[in-house]
Amino acid sequence: MISLRRIATVASREAIEIARDRFRLISAFAVPLSLMLALGFGFTLDIERVSYAVLDQDGTPQSRDFAAAFAHSRFLDHAGDLASQEAIERALAGGVVRLAIEIPSGFGRALAGRSRPEVAFWIDGSMPYRAETIKGIVLAIHNTEACRGLEKASADACDRVPLNIRTRFLYNQELKSRVAFVPGLIAVILAMVPAMLTAVAVVREKELGTITNFYTSPLTPLEFLVGKQLPCAAISFANFLMLTIIAIVVFKVLPKGGILLLLSAAILYILATTAIGLLVSCFTRSQMAGFLITLIVTVVPAFLFSGLLIPVGSIEASGKVLAYGFPTTWFLRVVINTFAKNAPADLLFVDFVVLTVFLVVLMGLSVALLDKQRR
Amino acid sequence: MRMLSHIFHLGVKELLSLLRDPVLLLFVFYGLTLQIIIAGNGLSLELRNASIGIVDEDHSPLSRQISGAFRPPQFGRVEALAYTDLDRALDGGRITFALVIPPRFEANLLAGRQPQMQNLVDATAVSQAFIGNTYIRRIVLDQVDRFLSRRPSRIDPRFEPTIRVRFNPNMQSNWSNSVAELLIMIAMLSVLLPGAALLREREHGTLEHLLVMPVTPAEILLAKFWANSLVLLVGVTISLFAVIGGYFEVPIRGSVALFLGGTLLFQLATSGIGIVLATVTRSVPQMALIGLVVVAPMAFLSGAWTPVEAMPAFLRSILWISPLAYYSEFANAVIYRGAGITDTATSLLAMAAIGAICFAFAMVRLRKSLTVARV
Numbered sequence: 171m172i173s174l175r176r177i178a179t180v181a182s183r184e185a186i187e188i189a190r191d192r193f194r195l196i197s198a199f200a201v202p203l204s205l206m207l208a209l210g211f212g213f214t215l216d217i218e219r220v221s222y223a224v225l226d227q228d229g230t231p232q233s234r235d236f237a238a239a240f241a242h243s244r245f246l247d248h249a250g251d252l253a254s255q256e257a258i259e260r261a262l263a264g265g266v267v268r269l270a271i272e273i274p275s276g277f278g279r280a281l282a283g284r285s286r287p288e289v290a291f292w293i294d295g296s297m298p299y300r301a302e303t304i305k306g307i308v309l310a311i312h313n314t315e316a317c318r319g320l321e322k323a324s325a326d327a328c329d330r331v332p333l334n335i336r337t338r339f340l341y342n343q344e345l346k347s348r349v350a351f352v353p354g355l356i357a358v359i360l361a362m363v364p365a366m367l368t369a370v371a372v373v374r375e376k377e378l379g380t381i382t383n384f385y386t387s388p389l390t391p392l393e394f395l396v397g398k399q400l401p402c403a404a405i406s407f408a409n410f411l412m413l414t415i416i417a418i419v420v421f422k423v424l425p426k427g428g429i430l431l432l433l434s435a436a437i438l439y440i441l442a443t444t445a446i447g448l449l450v451s452c453f454t455r456s457q458m459a460g461f462l463i464t465l466i467v468t469v470v471p472a473f474l475f476s477g478l479l480i481p482v483g484s485i486e487a488s489g490k491v492l493a494y495g496f497p498t499t500w501f502l503r504v505v506i507n508t509f510a511k512n513a514p515a516d517l518l519f520v521d522f523v524v525l526t527v528f529l530v531v532l533m534g535l536s537v538a539l540l541d542k543q544r545r
Numbered sequence: 546m547r548m549l550s551h552i553f554h555l556g557v558k559e560l561l562s563l564l565r566d567p568v569l570l571l572f573v574f575y576g577l578t579l580q581i582i583i584a585g586n587g588l589s590l591e592l593r594n595a596s597i598g599i600v601d602e603d604h605s606p607l608s609r610q611i612s613g614a615f616r617p618p619q620f621g622r623v624e625a626l627a628y629t630d631l632d633r634a635l636d637g638g639r640i641t642f643a644l645v646i647p648p649r650f651e652a653n654l655l656a657g658r659q660p661q662m663q664n665l666v667d668a669t670a671v672s673q674a675f676i677g678n679t680y681i682r683r684i685v686l687d688q689v690d691r692f693l694s695r696r697p698s699r700i701d702p703r704f705e706p707t708i709r710v711r712f713n714p715n716m717q718s719n720w721s722n723s724v725a726e727l728l729i730m731i732a733m734l735s736v737l738l739p740g741a742a743l744l745r746e747r748e749h750g751t752l753e754h755l756l757v758m759p760v761t762p763a764e765i766l767l768a769k770f771w772a773n774s775l776v777l778l779v780g781v782t783i784s785l786f787a788v789i790g791g792y793f794e795v796p797i798r799g800s801v802a803l804f805l806g807g808t809l810l811f812q813l814a815t816s817g818i819g820i821v822l823a824t825v826t827r828s829v830p831q832m833a834l835i836g837l838v839v840v841a842p843m844a845f846l847s848g849a850w851t852p853v854e855a856m857p858a859f860l861r862s863i864l865w866i867s868p869l870a871y872y873s874e875f876a877n878a879v880i881y882r883g884a885g886i887t888d889t890a891t892s893l894l895a896m897a898a899i900g901a902i903c904f905a906f907a908m909v910r911l912r913k914s915l916t917v918a919r920v
Contacts, residue, residue, distance in 0.1 A: 196836040204838050212846040212860045215671050219854070229735055262711050288707055295710035298721070299590035299672065302854045305708055312706045332689055334661045337678050340635060342574070342668035347855075348634065350669040350756035362841065366833045374830065387641075457748075457829035458741035459569035465733060465840070466576040473845055474588055479679075481641050481670045483621065484594040489587015503638060510669045513636030 172265070173300050180397020188401055189474050193406075202363045202409045204417050211364055214347040217303045221249040222269035223261055230278030236289070239273065239315040245307045268294045269304050274420065288296055341510040352421040353509035354478040356413045357502040360436070361472035363466075364406035368447030369464035370457045373397045377457050384542075391540040395452075395533065399444050406440045417509070427512035432504055435518075438525040439501040443468075445532035447498075452539040471496040480504060497528045547893030551760050559742060563776055573776070576730045577784040579736055583792045585723030585793055590850075592676050594621040598640040600628050605651035611644075611688045631665070642677055644685070650833070654689065654890075677810045721877075723793045725849035727784055728876055731777065731870050735812045738773040740819030740836070743911075744829050762911045766820060766904070774812045781808055798883030807875045807889070810896040812867035817903025825909035843869050868903075871895040 188195055224237045241248045249267050252258055258270040270292040280287035291308050294542075295301040342349040372395070384394050417423050425432070447464055454460040464469040473479070475489055476498040485493050493499050500521040508512050563570065595890045598622055599610045615623045626634055626643065645663040653660035664681055668674045746752040755765055782805065789795050797804075819840060826832040846856065847869045853861060864870055875892035878884035886893070 191828070191831070194831050194834065197831065201834045201838050204726045205841055208838075208860070210689055211844065212842065212856045212864075213851055215851055216853060216855050222653070248702060288711040290707040290709065293708065293710045297848075297852055299676075301710055302591060302676045302679075305710075306675055308708065309679060309683075332657075333659055333685075333695060335682050335685060336661055337664045337666060337682075339666050339668035339674060339678075342671075342674075345668050345671070345674055347671045350671050362837055363834070366837060367830075369833060370830050379895050456566050456569065457746065458738075458745055459566050459572070461836075462569060462734070462737055462741065463834040463838070465737065466572050466580070466730075469733070469841060469844075470580055470581065470584065470729075473841075474584060477638075479850060480590065480672055481590055481596070481638070483596045483641070484673070486587045486594070488583050489575075492583055492587070506638075506669050507636075510635055514633075517633065517637040534689045 172390070172393060176177050176337040176393045177397045177400070180389065180394055181400040184398050185401040185404075186407070187195060189309050195252055198363070198367060198405050199409065199412065202359045202413060203416070205359050205363075206355055206413050207420070210352050210416075210421055211346070213351055213355070215299070215466040215468075215474065216345075216347045217300060217307075219246055219247040219270055220245060220268075220300075220304055220307070221267045222271060223246045223249050223252045223258075223267045224469055225254070225258055225270065225272045227275040228273050228277040229275075232278035232281050232513055235274045235317055236273060236277070237271065240311055243311055254366075262292060262294050265294070266454055268300065269308065271295075348421055349423055349510055350419045352423045352507060353477065353505045354476070356410065356417060357439070357505050358472045358476065359497050360406060360440060360501075361409055361446075361476075361498045362444065362468050362495075363409060364402060364440055364443040364445035365406065365450075365464050365468045366461065367402040368399060368444045369450055370460045371402070371448060372451035373454045373460040374457050376455065389541065391537045392533070395536050399441070399448055406435065406444060410436045410440065423509055425508050426510060427510045428504075428515065429444060431515055431518060432508040435501055435504040435522060435525065438522065438529060442497045442532060445529060445536065449532050449536045449539070452536045472498040475499070477504050497525055498527075500524045547869060548761075548764055550792050552767045552771065554890060555755075555760065557764060559769055559772035560775070562742075562745075563772070570776075572637055573780055574732060574783075576734065577727070577780040578746055578788050581632040581723055581726045581730065581784060581788050582792055584726040585788075590672050592619045592673060593681055593794045594623070594783040595619060596640045597642040597644065597681070598624040598631070598634050599625040600626050600631060600643065602628065603646045605858040606652070607648045607651040607692050608841055611646065611685055614684050614688050615681075616642045617780070635665060635667050636669065639668050640819060641673055642681060644741065649864060651692065654693075655734045659879070686836070691803045714814060718782055721791055721849070724876060724916065725847075725873070727781070727789060728849070728869065728873050729844040731781060731808065732844055732872075735774070735777055735815040736819040736822070736840055736843075737832075737836050738777065738819070739769045740823040740832060741811070741829060742773060743823040744826065744832055747823075748828060755878050763908055766908055766911060769820070770816045770904075773816065774809060777812065778805060778808060781805070793823065795880065797880050799879035799885070803886055803889075804879045807872065807893060807896065810900055811868055811872040811875075814896055814898030814903050817900060817905075817907045818868075820907035821903065824907070824914045843867050848875055851875060866899065868896055868899045871899070 172478050194243065222240065226237055240246050246269070252261060252270065257270065261267045262270060272290040272292065274288055274290070277287045277289070289312065293301050309533050339345050375384065418425070446468060450464045450467070451460050454463060471492045473492040475485060475496065482490065482493045482499055503521050504518055507518060571666045594617070597615055601612060612623060612625070624634070624640060628645070631643055635643060643665040645665070647660060647662065650660045650662065664676055664678060664684065666674045710782070746755065785797070785801065785804070790797050808857070822832055822835055822839065826835055845866055846860065847867070871892040875889050878889050878892070
């Protein structure tokens with residue numbers, strides 16, 4: 171039999187402990203707040219203002235026009251002109267520029283003669299994502315510019331493009347990282363902080379010896395665990411509301427709809443992530459182990475495998491285990507839906523089912539691992 | 546001499562208490578090996594295994610040729626979709642890209658009527674949206690080119706730029722990912738292990754025992770430093786040979802001894818930070834929360850996952866004092882480029898300076914908290 175009264179007793183005892191530990195109570199809010207601000211501003215893939223330099227060996231009006239087109243791009247930032255091939259090498263190696271454009275002599279003549287001038291682009295590849303993006307930016311500008319250059323030389327050349335491809339960036343027209351990352355961070359932070367809150371809840375009593383109170387009480391393991399969990403879950407839910415407000419007010423990412431879905435998923439999710447901490451707390455022996463293990467098992471899956479950075483469908487097989495086997499992946503879908511997509515609710519049914527399964531399994535394992543007597 | 550023997554014996558005590566916590570050691574080992582394998586394998590910010598759906602309303606040889614051109618490794622399974630299913634597939638996140646080939650596409654193309662094709666992109670997949678769009682456009686244009694070139698009446702006015710990528714010509718990211726992940730694990734563990742070890746003593750009251758013994762705070766600190774660093778260094782060495790060199794076959798160009806020496810300098814800084822954290826907090830639950838604020842931004846804003854230039858200026862200036870920034874510069878230089886001690890002198894000196902400052906500060910904090918404890 172589960173006694174609600176006993177759960178309430180454990181919960182209020184735990185709540186009093188947290189409330190009296192002023193430092194912990196304050197940091198339970200200050201920590202997610204500062205994580206949200208630091209990562210919300212810092213964790214971004216928006217590649218703008220890539221510094222580049224030009225080596226113009228042609229020096230004709232055509233080559234200057236061509237180079238000017240790159241200066242107009244909002245993605246690029248003209249760092250200066252280069253004098254020689256060696257200068258290109260040096261500027262790239264020193265990280266002064268990420269892109270160097272080399273316009274060969276005879277560029278203007280080639281355009282006029284409708285032959286193919288060979289413009290060379292040198293890209294710093296030390297970070298593959300950045301290099302790929304720069305390549306995309308370069309190709310887009312180059313192709314329109316080349317066409318315009320030809321047009322000046324020979325009429326209607328652009329009209330010969332055989333087809334048009336119209337791209338529509340859905341849910342995030344301006345392709346800003348923050349539209350997906352800021353709401354995503356709510357899910358990530360609510361994986362780490364709630365788990366940390368409960369990570370030492372049980373093992374602390376084991377280490378300090380106060381667990382004897384539990385051994386000698388009529389409490390069942392489930393009552394004990396739920397009582398420990400509830401105050402942390404309540405704090406985490408307040409955190410969730412705080413982070414959502416920050417996303418809206420500070421980062422100006424507005425919800426598109428499905429708020430009720432988000433609220434109910436958040437409750438399930440927070441119960442699941444606090445249960446992760448409880449589970450770790452049940453099988454460890456020291457507080458140190460409890461919190462380091464929680465750190466290892468939550469931070470990396472939540473950050474790197476949840477679909478925040480890379481769509482889960484594109485993660486390779488072994489990583490998929492870590493992705494689907496961690497609740498953040500599922501909650502993230504609900505968060506993104508609320509803030510960006512507002513899709514029909516039935517698409518998210520599976521996420522609710524999976525989050526419930528996580529909660530049940532994690533609590534079940536914790537109960538199984540928590541003995542009523544020291545072994 | 547006395548001091549050295551004190552440091553040695555206190556350190557041995559520290560090692561013994563670590564060895565008595567096998568669950569903790571197991572997870573440290575997991576974090577340094579298996580998790581790196583999973584992260585190195587499963588994640589890449591290049592376009593890998595992207596999910597694309599194609600709505601083919603043309604059913605012509607050309608439209609089939611285009612559908613067939615989306616191949617691994619950039620694209621995963623190509624899903625044939627009906628126009629009516631498009632919204633749900635994108636809303637549910639089942640596909641990231643959708644290409645719509647309209648009816649009579651091939652016929653219109655051959656008649657020179659410039660048919661229009663639509664490419665829909667789920668732009669909440671921030672890392673793939675832009676790059677993927679570039680790839681898709683190129684693949685379609687290539688196929689159309691190829692198709693039209695069989696009919697010599699058509700001339701394509703686009704001309705091709707030469708793009709050369711420096712430093713990592715194949716833009717391979719699983720190498721850099723595995724090393725980045727190793728560095729993140731080292732950073733997390735080396736901040737938190739010594740800090741938690743100190744807190745444990747305080748909570749158990751064994752710090753009192755140390756106080757009545759003829760040892761100085763500096764000796765206590767150095768003992769904690771060498772013991773915890775040793776455990777981590779052993780783990781790092783195993784990881785470097787078995788995982789980075791062995792599993793990922795990353796050619797380790799530089800000297801392993803230099804790498805480990807640099808790692809030790811880095812640990813000086815991070816242990817210092819950990820000890821400071823342990824002196825400002827009063828219990829492990831407090832430290833667990835505060836540790837997150839230090840460790841998560843340090844790890845995820847290090848530039849390994851998102852480009853540093855995308856971050857706002859004020860954050861970049863804060864990161865300038867992060868020891869991980871110098872450590873990753875150092876590690877990349879030694880591992881990939883085979884840099885020697887003179888090439889990496891700047892990062893080594895920076896780490897030593899940050900380490901000395903953190904350690905000195907930790908010493909002051911510890912001495913202060915010890916005198917408080919004495920009262």
